[in-house]
Amino acid sequence: MAGYLGSYATLGLLLLASVVVFVGAFSANRLLRPASPAEPIGKRETYECGVDPVGGDWAQAQIRYYVYAYLYVLFAVEAVFLFPWAVIFDRPGFGATTVVEMAIFVAVLALGILYAWRKRILTWT
Amino acid sequence: MEDLSLPKIDYAAVAPMLILFGVACVGVLFEGVLPKAARRVTQLVLALLGLVAALSVIVWQSDTRVLTAGGAVAIDGPTLFLQGAIIVLGIMALLLIGDRAMEHGGAFVAQAAITVGSEADRKQAVKEQGATEVYPLTVFAIAGMLLFVAANDLLTMFVALEVFSLPLYLLCALARRRRLLSQEAALKYFLLGAYASAFFLFGVALVYGFAGGVEFGTIHDSVTESTQSTVLLYAGLAMIAIGLLFKAAAAPFHVWTPDVYQGAPTPITGLMAACTKVAAFGGLLRVLYVGFDGVAWDYTPILGVVAVLTMLIGAVLAVTQTDIKRLLAYSSIANAGYLLVGVLALSKDGLSSTMFYLVAYGFTVIAAFGVVTLVRDADGEATHLSRWAGLGRRSPLYAGIFTFILLAFAGIPLTSGFIAKFAVFGAALDSGEAWLVVFGVVTSMLLAFPYLRVVVMMWLSEPGESTPTVSIPGGLTAAALVIGVVATLVLGVAPAPLLDLTTSAADFVR
Amino acid sequence: MRPVIPYVTAALLFGLGVYGVLRRRNAVLVLMSVELMLNAVNLILITADTTVRAALPQTGQVFALFVIVIAAAEVGVGLAIVLQLYRLRATVAVDDVPLEKVDA
Numbered sequence: 001m002a003g004y005l006g007s008y009a010t011l012g013l014l015l016l017a018s019v020v021v022f023v024g025a026f027s028a029n030r031l032l033r034p035a036s037p038a039e040p041i042g043k044r045e046t047y048e049c050g051v052d053p054v055g056g057d058w059a060q061a062q063i064r065y066y067v068y069a070y071l072y073v074l075f076a077v078e079a080v081f082l083f084p085w086a087v088i089f090d091r092p093g094f095g096a097t098t099v100v101e102m103a104i105f106v107a108v109l110a111l112g113i114l115y116a117w118r119k120r121i122l123t124w125t
Numbered sequence: 126m127e128d129l130s131l132p133k134i135d136y137a138a139v140a141p142m143l144i145l146f147g148v149a150c151v152g153v154l155f156e157g158v159l160p161k162a163a164r165r166v167t168q169l170v171l172a173l174l175g176l177v178a179a180l181s182v183i184v185w186q187s188d189t190r191v192l193t194a195g196g197a198v199a200i201d202g203p204t205l206f207l208q209g210a211i212i213v214l215g216i217m218a219l220l221l222i223g224d225r226a227m228e229h230g231g232a233f234v235a236q237a238a239i240t241v242g243s244e245a246d247r248k249q250a251v252k253e254q255g256a257t258e259v260y261p262l263t264v265f266a267i268a269g270m271l272l273f274v275a276a277n278d279l280l281t282m283f284v285a286l287e288v289f290s291l292p293l294y295l296l297c298a299l300a301r302r303r304r305l306l307s308q309e310a311a312l313k314y315f316l317l318g319a320y321a322s323a324f325f326l327f328g329v330a331l332v333y334g335f336a337g338g339v340e341f342g343t344i345h346d347s348v349t350e351s352t353q354s355t356v357l358l359y360a361g362l363a364m365i366a367i368g369l370l371f372k373a374a375a376a377p378f379h380v381w382t383p384d385v386y387q388g389a390p391t392p393i394t395g396l397m398a399a400c401t402k403v404a405a406f407g408g409l410l411r412v413l414y415v416g417f418d419g420v421a422w423d424y425t426p427i428l429g430v431v432a433v434l435t436m437l438i439g440a441v442l443a444v445t446q447t448d449i450k451r452l453l454a455y456s457s458i459a460n461a462g463y464l465l466v467g468v469l470a471l472s473k474d475g476l477s478s479t480m481f482y483l484v485a486y487g488f489t490v491i492a493a494f495g496v497v498t499l500v501r502d503a504d505g506e507a508t509h510l511s512r513w514a515g516l517g518r519r520s521p522l523y524a525g526i527f528t529f530i531l532l533a534f535a536g537i538p539l540t541s542g543f544i545a546k547f548a549v550f551g552a553a554l555d556s557g558e559a560w561l562v563v564f565g566v567v568t569s570m571l572l573a574f575p576y577l578r579v580v581v582m583m584w585l586s587e588p589g590e591s592t593p594t595v596s597i598p599g600g601l602t603a604a605a606l607v608i609g610v611v612a613t614l615v616l617g618v619a620p621a622p623l624l625d626l627t628t629s630a631a632d633f634v635r
Numbered sequence: 636m637r638p639v640i641p642y643v644t645a646a647l648l649f650g651l652g653v654y655g656v657l658r659r660r661n662a663v664l665v666l667m668s669v670e671l672m673l674n675a676v677n678l679i680l681i682t683a684d685t686t687v688r689a690a691l692p693q694t695g696q697v698f699a700l701f702v703i704v705i706a707a708a709e710v711g712v713g714l715a716i717v718l719q720l721y722r723l724r725a726t727v728a729v730d731d732v733p734l735e736k737v738d739a
Binding site for chain 3: 237238280283284287291294295298308309311312315316319320322323324326327329330331333334336337338339
């Protein structure tokens with residue numbers, strides 16, 4: 001395993017360790033627990049306490065969550081372009097042009113948020 | 126890592142794209158800050174001014190032959206010609222998009238989020254003005270197309286592909302009438318488009334693995350010099366071709382075309398039929414002529430089969446259509462086949478004749494969809510063919526215009542369609558692709574049948590109770606119609622200037 | 636040394652995506668399958684970056700950034716279209732939406 005797959009050995013060890021821990025914990029559990037547990041009434045119900053579950057499992061979320069989540073994802077993802085830029089912008093030969101270019105990029109993003117704000121998507125009522 | 130340097134950008138050469146992206150951003154800004162009443166006129170004027178400005182820069186730059194932005198963008202003869210064509214056709218489509226004379230509020234829905242059939246929807250269908258976001262979206266799409274035909278590496282090409290596709294997906298969903306059909310068209314177009322672009326991207330990754338770069342120059346060098354296995358190259362080229370042929374609506378990647386053309390708002394259908402076709406074939410030409418010309422012998426037979434299949438499917442299925450927009454969609458598929466014949470000539474003549482065909486077809490098809498927007502009844506456009514029976518008696522002028530357009534599609538002499546077909550078939554014959562020409566001529570004759578059926582129906586049937594009226598077009602639609610019809614006629618009678626232009630422009634830089 | 640494992644994983648991911656697009660009738664799942672295909676491409680780009688003799692260093696990694704961003708934009712547009720159609724169909728259970736035309 002010294003060759004090409006060697007770097008995967010650590011990963012393999014980790015997986016192996018996790019399997020051992022998992023199996024060990026459950027085996028210990030099985031060995032240590034009482035053989036015939038009590039069966040009080042209602043133990044096999046979905047919930048032993050609190051309100052009874054009613055209705056289906058489908059819940060409709062507000063459409064606003066979608067817009068918020070989407071705005072977040074877009075801005076988070078567009079930010080990846082900032083990192084390569086941050087590495088090189090202060091090198092000789094880059095300078096003002098690079099800063100201006102990134103300013104334009106951020107301005108276009110800001111235009112998007114301005115549009116969303118003017119369309120009253122950001123108000124939560 | 127240390128040898129990074131800032132790429133030089135020839136700002137004058139890329140100015141048309143910068144202008145259009147800037148105009149689209151300003152359009153978004155206007156959408157946010159202007160009062161509702163002022164938006165439509167401002168947006169329309171802004172978009173038109175932007176397109177005209179970009180066109181004049183292209184004319185001014187017409188002698189530029191340069192690779193710029195670190196080799197990512199090539200401004201050369203074909204680029205400038207195709208960019209000019211996209212802008213001119215885009216102006217015509219924008220005129221159709223902007224017209225609100227035929228229908229109160231225009232062809233677009235005011236609030237796409239309102240549920241179809243609800244009380245609010247009925248209210249907005251009759252009262253509200255159409256959404257003005259369509260103008261910035263259209264300009265974004267056109268700007269993306271300009272970048273697409275100029276892209277000199279596969280990654281830029283992919284970015285441009287998405288930039289022009291995403292606005293088109295949205296525009297498809299914005300029809301005022303028959304909104305469910307429009308939504309379904311948008312969903313179908315989007316899912317299949319995303320699927321095709323994923324294939325394109327996979328091809329890009331494979332070619333990158335083969336050539337060590339995605340610039341067409343690098344690819345060209347590796348194709349001719351590389352000694353390693355060519356599996357990656359062929360697989361990559363095949364997948365890139367799938368992505369491009371999907372946009373060009375070539376068989377067997379054409380299945381979206383009829384549904385999307387039918388469901389989308391008619392002005393947007395015109396934009397897609399004309400401008401997207403120019404962009405897609407512009408990209409295909411550059412990929413095949415500049416990047417992969419070293420393996421031309423290998424891909425010609427396969428793409429030849431695709432071309433034959435496209436022509437046959439388009440022509441045969443056009444015969445069975447009963448809806449005018451679907452008929453035009455199948456005709457556009459068949460035309461993609463004829464364009465492929467020109468592309469596969471793989472010569473300077475092939476390049477110039479394909480570019481001529483794209484322009485000639487674009488003018489005609491926008492005019493055709495312009496006429497479709499005029500034939501209406503109380504429910505909007507009457508697109509079923511049976512409704513067009515007897516239209517010649519009702520409105521001889523527009524029936525005459527449409528007859529002329531259909532004859533141009535059929536390739537009758539004295540129209541641009543004849544010259545364009547003659548040019549691509551001639552180029553293919555010179556390159557020894559006679560089998561493609563045989564299929565081209567046969568399917569052309571086959572395709573003339575559905576066109577002539579519509580003509581006969583319009584002129585020789587009595588107008589019935591259900592024959593719709595032909596609206597008086599607004600000034601904008603009328604302008605687009607006049608431009609389209611005059612261009613179709615002029616290119617048919619005196620094609621020499623444009624043919625000379627395409628010939629002088631038919632030279633890629635690498 | 637050829638990095639076989641990442642390439643095979645990428646090929647499997649891409650195949651899974653293709654299968655998903657062709658088999659799934661649910662528009663959201665089709666969209667997710669397309670994303671799977673794009674991620675396979677990212678894996679290939681980054682793997683190829685380490686092996687090919689590229690003219691510029693690290694180009695493959697930069698390509699992956701572009702692909703990620705464009706995938707996000709695509710999802711935004713796609714989800715908007717899908718959500719709108721569901722609202723228009725007046726149903727929220729996506730399995731009930733007849734999408735016969737979608738799975739081409």
